[in-house]
Structures are given as structure tokens and as C-alpha cells.
Amino acid sequence: MAVEYYTVTENEDGQRIDNFLIRHLKQLPKSALYRILRKGEVRVDKKRVKPEKKLVLGEIIRIPPIKMEAEINPPDKPAIASESLLAVLEAAVLKEDEQLIFINKPSGLPVHGGSGYKLGLIEAFRQLRPNLPYIELAHRIDRDTSGVVILAKSRQALTELHTLFRDGKIDKRYKALVAGRWKHGRQHITMDLSQEEGSRQKVQVVEEGEGKVSETIFSSLKNLHGASLLEAQILTGRMHQIRVQLQNLGHPILGDDRYGDFALNRKFREMGLKRLFLHSARVDFTLRATGRRYEIEAPLPDDLKEVLINIKINAVER
Template identity: 45%
Template sequence: MKTQTSATNRDADSTPRVQLVDVPEDRAGQRLDNFLSGRLKGVPKSLIYRICRTGEVRVNGGRVKPDYRLNAGDKVRVPPVRVAERGPAEAPSDNQVGRVEASIIHEDREFLVIDKPAGVASHGGSGVSFGAIELMRAARPRDTLELAHRLDRDTSGVLVLTRKRSALTALQAAIREGRVEKRYMALIEGNLPKARLMVDAPLRKSVLQGGERMVRVDPEGKESRSHFSEVERYAGASLVEVALETGRTHQIRVHAQHLGHPLAGDEKYGDRAFNKAMREHGLKRLFLHAARFEFEIGERSYSFSAPLPPELAAVIDTLQQRRTSTPR
């Protein structure tokens, strides 16, 4: 990797300096924030996002967002970053590591797949010390693990990690090109007007004054498509399967709200009265579960699935006891 610095005598002076880093071929397609995390060891993600937002990080001389996908040969300006002197980094507890390690549903030479529990973030940052990736790295310190995609903290289900750089770039290319099938199970308010329907509504992210991230349907947003299919209907609610063509932040939650059928347990985009009714059926979390993740790389096909976790299956059991009609 070619690295240039803004001053000489680096070995004689440990003061951090600006670096201009050429992106090697094996990092093509990697997100800028992840690239920076690899170079700025120990620097929290919140600081990485800040130096991107303020323009201290630049790619080919211009400002880019943290989710920018790098190209081979891009020149990344990495600013000097100081991290306050601290004692040894806090390690996750054995219980935290054990919980995520127990969720492994598949592993081979290229992939490690977990059934991520709800409440566990995909990665650390924004007040979260350890996400699934950090916990799995603690469990498998000899592996070179990377997140291939993300799930919201409150969403459970299939989360794919890679063990080789070649696997990561191949899967990320498949995701960008729409060659990955992702299906979720969700409980929504009411019943869909049709057994199957597609929502084609562009989504736009915004940050409120207090720092809360919100997503809304907006003609100026990014194209977003979700396919809803009714699985079973109950009194005042329906279990649906949602297939995604795109993978925008909070896509299923906002598209369900846009339909007028918000997700059960959704404190951000949901309906308060519906959420209260579902709590009476035992629901204590967002009812959204990543049930299946399928893709092909070369001549090999992969299909990973995870059943509804017990706490969601129990809610369905109580609703079935009061079901008023059968599935279509």
C-alpha cells in the first residue's frame, strides 16, 4: 500500500500527521468508514463519522459521505486523529461473547453467519460499546471477520460475516447489483388490501435537532422497493413476509407506515394504540425478523435462514387463538 505523509522524519516524531493513502485493489468496494476504522485503530466510529462530516477526510480531493464505496486507486486524505490516553481497552463480558457465539448458524472458510439477537447492534458506535462484529471478533480472535451487511439493533435474524476479503467484496458486489434475496417476517397493524403488493416509494434520511435519525418517504429520496406478502391474518393484525429489492435504512418500517399498516412494537414509526394492544399479547420488542438471506457467488449458491425467535413465536401463538379468518 502506498502511503505519503505531509512531513518527513516520522520515526523521530510520533505526532500524528495527515496521510494520503492510495486504495489498493483488494479494498475496492469497501465503505469509507470501514476503511478508516481499519487504519485508525481504536478510534470510535462516532469520531470517524465526525471527521467525514467536517470534511477532514477527503477522497480524490473532494468531500464524500462515510458510506461512500471506494475504488481502487482512490486517494484518501486521512487526518491526524488523537485518541485520549486510556488504560487497557474494556473487553466484552463472557456472557456477551457467549450469547452471540451461541447464535452461529453456519460457518465455512469464507462465511460466518449468525442469527443475531434483537437488542444487539451490528457494530459498535453511537453509545454502543460492542456490536455483533466486535463480539464475534472477541470469540474468534484468529479470524479476519468483516460485516457483509447490517441489521438494525432491534431487528433479529440472519447476519452474514465474512472470513476472507475476497468473500466480502464478492458479496458486497452481489448486494449492489441486486443479486441477493433478503426476506423478513413482520407483524403489521390491520390487513393488507391485497394478499401481495409492492411499495415503490423513495426514502430520504434526515437527522432531527436532538440527533435522532429519521427516514421518510420523499420524492427526492433514494429509490426503494419492498414486496409485502400476507402469511396469516388475525384480529387487527397480520403476519407478512417482506422481500427487499433495495436495502435502505428503516425501509420496511417506513414502507409499512406509508401503507397505513405500521409494524408492531415500532416505537419510532408505529402506532401507539396498536403497540399497546400487542404488548397485551406479550410483545416486548419490534416485530421484525430477518428470516432468509440467499445469494450466488460464481457457481456456488448460499441460503441461510433463521426461524422466528421464541419471544415472537409466542406472540403469534396468542394471536392465533383469537384468529378470525384463515390465510388467503
């Protein structure tokens, strides 16, 4: 690899140099990356820089010749998205403009690769839009959850979305089918959550002050035979927040193989429910930079609509 010179664009303006290099030199171990920074081999406008240096539009970054680990031990080839997956994602685009892309993510597809999955939504979408210089996830939803996912097409848009999420300025609502009859009307729930000891994949409710605060407003949309369709407006974005809160309230989400009622899951499987009935249905927010308001709705997938129909039919046949 020869010396490389890179001119900072709007997408890198304000970004730390170490974060830029992590993205730009993906195959370079972080220890080696910080070593070349420490030795002054990376220069910005011919000057040595520290890892926390924030880039400015128009600055020129000198990246030294680097023997990549990938050249010594070539990694596995990146997973290639199938034509059928690319077609599904193309059809799943709810809205796209110069700043953002909204996708109705199918259930079963992780938002990014890792943890046993070589390919996620973001990797596949980059293959679908190879000419876009920048695409990043603005937030995450669980692999088994379907519905709205937001992608940013610039670093500025991504940074603003992160700020809006942090400040609670994005109205994000889900639909969930839960066990039993919901009798609480509209209920504002606050619980402290923490990861279960020894598990990074499961969360539990803990005493106040012993975990991270999670807040959700639940409202009843429809009572069905043995189940209730709820709307969940999340005010915080904790891991598995809706699923754990509803389990704790005695109304686990149907089809949930981690926090659910397994006997009920088997019963509703006979009515066609083969996965978690949780759908990211709506987002509503305004980008401050442009003043543009986004009100995006993702229709309930056909498999979940069919479950609701089958529940009604089953109730009549009884």
C-alpha cells in the first residue's frame, strides 16, 4: 500500500481522526492504528495529531503505507446478498430522500452482521446502493422485530438523528400482540432494567436505582380472543425494553421465544404465528437542519395480518 492522501469531506467534518481511521482502515487492528497515530505517521495538513483530533472540512489526511493484516492472513470474503434479498429490500423502502432512507425491515434479518450472522440489513443495503458514498444505521431493532429502520446518507444526518433520539424528540411506536386481555387502557410504565448476570442477550427488571430507567406508554388497540393488540410508544431505547416490561406486567408478547409464555406460543403457532409479534410501526420527527418533518408508517406484514384474521376465525368457530 502506497502513501494515501484523503481530503476531508462534509461526511467527516467534525469526526475524530481515530474514528475516521477505524472506518477507513477496517482490516487494521486498533492497536496498530493507535500506534501509527502515536508515532506521527498519520498527518493532518502535515501536522502530527492526537486520536481525539476533530477533522475539519478541506483538511488533507496523510495515511502512511501500511502492511494490512488482511494482506498477510486474507479474511473470509464478505457475504454477498442474494438477488432475492436485494429485491426484498428494494421493495421495503418506505421513503428515501437526499438525507435519509426508511426501510420496512423484514423479521429474521439482523440490522447488521456479527454474532453469528455474516450479513445484515446495512451490509446488504450498501450492496443495493453501491454508488452512495455513505450509508449508516441510525438506530437498531431486534432481528426478529419487523418494521421501520432509519438509515442516514450523511454523517451530519446521522449525528442529528442520534441527538434527536437522545433528547426524546423522535416519536417511535410499535405494535405488539400480547397474551391475555389488556385492562389498563393507556398506561405509562417505568421500570429499571439490567442485563442478567452471565448473559449479554437477556435483560431483567431490577429494583429502582439498580439499573437503567426504561419508559414506555402502552395503549390498547384491540382486544381479541385470548390476546390483545397494543401500541407501545417508547420514551427510552433500552435493550428488549418492550418485551421485558410486558413480561413483567403479565402480558408477554406472543411468539417471544426468550421472554414469552412457551405454552401459549405453541397454541398461537397453530394460528400461524411463527415469530415474535412485534412491529416497529411508526416514526415521527423533524430534522432541525432542514426543518423537514418525517411521518413514516410501516404497514403490518402479511404474516402478522394473517395471524389476527386466524384468531378472529378461531374465536367464531368456538
